[in-house]
Amino acid sequence: MSHSHHTPTVKMGLPIPNSKLGMWLFLGTEIMFFTAFIGSYIVLYFGSPGWPTDTHVTHINVIAGGINTFVLICSSYAVVVAHEAMGQRNFKRAWAWLAGTFVLACVFLGIKGLEYKGKFDHDILPGHIAETDQQAIDKVVNEMNLALDDWLNELIPGEEPPHAKRIALIEEIESDETDESRKETLKDFRRLDRQFNQLRDEVVDNKLTLPQVTHRLEDLRHIAYIETISGKVMVGVFDDGTLGAHGHEEEDHGEAHSETHAPGAGDTDPDRPQLAEGQVAIRTDGEWTTLPADQVTTKYFLYQDVLSSVHHPQPILYGNIFASTYFLMTGFHAIHVLVGMILFGLVLMQGPRLNEQWTDWVENSGLYWHFVDLVWIFLFPLLYIIPGI
Amino acid sequence: MAYEETSSEHAEHGHAHPNYLGVFLALCVCTVLSLVFDILPWSRATVAVLVLSIAVAKAQFVMRYFMHLKFEGRWKYVLLLPTSILACGLPLALAPDIGLHYYTVDVPQVEHSGELAEPIEVPEGTDAGEGGAH
Numbered sequence: 001m002s003h004s005h006h007t008p009t010v011k012m013g014l015p016i017p018n019s020k021l022g023m024w025l026f027l028g029t030e031i032m033f034f035t036a037f038i039g040s041y042i043v044l045y046f047g048s049p050g051w052p053t054d055t056h057v058t059h060i061n062v063i064a065g066g067i068n069t070f071v072l073i074c075s076s077y078a079v080v081v082a083h084e085a086m087g088q089r090n091f092k093r094a095w096a097w098l099a100g101t102f103v104l105a106c107v108f109l110g111i112k113g114l115e116y117k118g119k120f121d122h123d124i125l126p127g128h129i130a131e132t133d134q135q136a137i138d139k140v141v142n143e144m145n146l147a148l149d150d151w152l153n154e155l156i157p158g159e160e161p162p163h164a165k166r167i168a169l170i171e172e173i174e175s176d177e178t179d180e181s182r183k184e185t186l187k188d189f190r191r192l193d194r195q196f197n198q199l200r201d202e203v204v205d206n207k208l209t210l211p212q213v214t215h216r217l218e219d220l221r222h223i224a225y226i227e228t229i230s231g232k233v234m235v236g237v238f239d240d241g242t243l244g245a246h247g248h249e250e251e252d253h254g255e256a257h258s259e260t261h262a263p264g265a266g267d268t269d270p271d272r273p274q275l276a277e278g279q280v281a282i283r284t285d286g287e288w289t290t291l292p293a294d295q296v297t298t299k300y301f302l303y304q305d306v307l308s309s310v311h312h313p314q315p316i317l318y319g320n321i322f323a324s325t326y327f328l329m330t331g332f333h334a335i336h337v338l339v340g341m342i343l344f345g346l347v348l349m350q351g352p353r354l355n356e357q358w359t360d361w362v363e364n365s366g367l368y369w370h371f372v373d374l375v376w377i378f379l380f381p382l383l384y385i386i387p388g389i
Numbered sequence: 390m391a392y393e394e395t396s397s398e399h400a401e402h403g404h405a406h407p408n409y410l411g412v413f414l415a416l417c418v419c420t421v422l423s424l425v426f427d428i429l430p431w432s433r434a435t436v437a438v439l440v441l442s443i444a445v446a447k448a449q450f451v452m453r454y455f456m457h458l459k460f461e462g463r464w465k466y467v468l469l470l471p472t473s474i475l476a477c478g479l480p481l482a483l484a485p486d487i488g489l490h491y492y493t494v495d496v497p498q499v500e501h502s503g504e505l506a507e508p509i510e511v512p513e514g515t516d517a518g519e520g521g522a523h
Contacts, residue, residue, distance in 0.1 A: 015462060031473060040483055
């Protein structure tokens, strides 16, 4: 009756270490996590006709993405070699290859950081992007308002409301006790403030189109103080050949507007002279004066710094959902890179004490790292190559 | 029986020594090919299919050799297939309404896409809009 001698010895569970099983289970959840993001991105991309694809508009850098792909592939190779070295009990070699992986992860994040800086500089951020002309105009007005408020707070510190500060500013200009250089600065503020108020009133009255606002903004950025060889001082819109360059860029790259905005449609100043090489021009009291560039001895743009926080108006259809999906996918990927660096950092901290007890750790961290590489392998064509074709 | 099978597979795994350098070089070649396809004057659909195929090939290299799935036992299917199937749930749920709709998308940014903010001629002497932004 006894069956005991026929019963084989059965070991329960999978023939892999528990830690490795745990890592694979975790990676299973990670597959669902990233597939949800990537799959939703694909669905949104194809479901939104007009999705931003021009890399000049989205500031996607294919070369940077390609270099980062190469960097991650190199790091994946370094990890497998490190794991192999751990298996061979060559811990010094394993440490060196893991150090290489860590450095490559730093390079990846550095390049990613530069890409993010480009996005922040151009305000390609979720919820910040104008998607229509009217939104772009409103954004210019809001940003100029903030820039002027910041400058006013710098000139007249304190807790008073802006209108009280403006009154104090005028009083200071009219006071005999104010020194001349301070007076000039305050007058510069007042000049820009007046120009802004005029612009805002015209926007509120719906009198301006986006190209007109763009050119008005460009004019304000080009208001300069110049002195000539003959000692003549002039303050006005200065054209050294760069005035209007931004507007033409928009005509070249603005997908949503290339058909509807005729070139020069927003040029509010048809009298602007065509400059020959070596010539500059300045507009004072509505009149353009052309002069040789070498006649100008002193030149500085009065409002370029103040208006640097005002972005070039560029409506991007579906720009906000694009930015949301871009930052969601690349941001979570970057967080995973950081976590991987912590995992490898803990091994590297062992230094010469690294031993076979860390073999499973290196294997599991390696599996995690390869998964991070795997995600990037799909993000690269989907975010960088296909939209730009 | 099942245990013996997986055990032998695991033993095989223990002796697996893929040519990591060869896999690495294949991945590099694939990446370069992706960049080359990006600059070729082929149709959008052709390039999209090619670069995605290359991505799948690269993923295969990484999973099979770097992650050793080629040498792992059948448990990999039990563990990874359900999650891979479930992962498709959200995109599939979104696709009919967001990606495959037959109707025109009715969202404000599309309604006003490419539309100029037309100027309005305000008659002299009126103060239309005055104070609206203050």
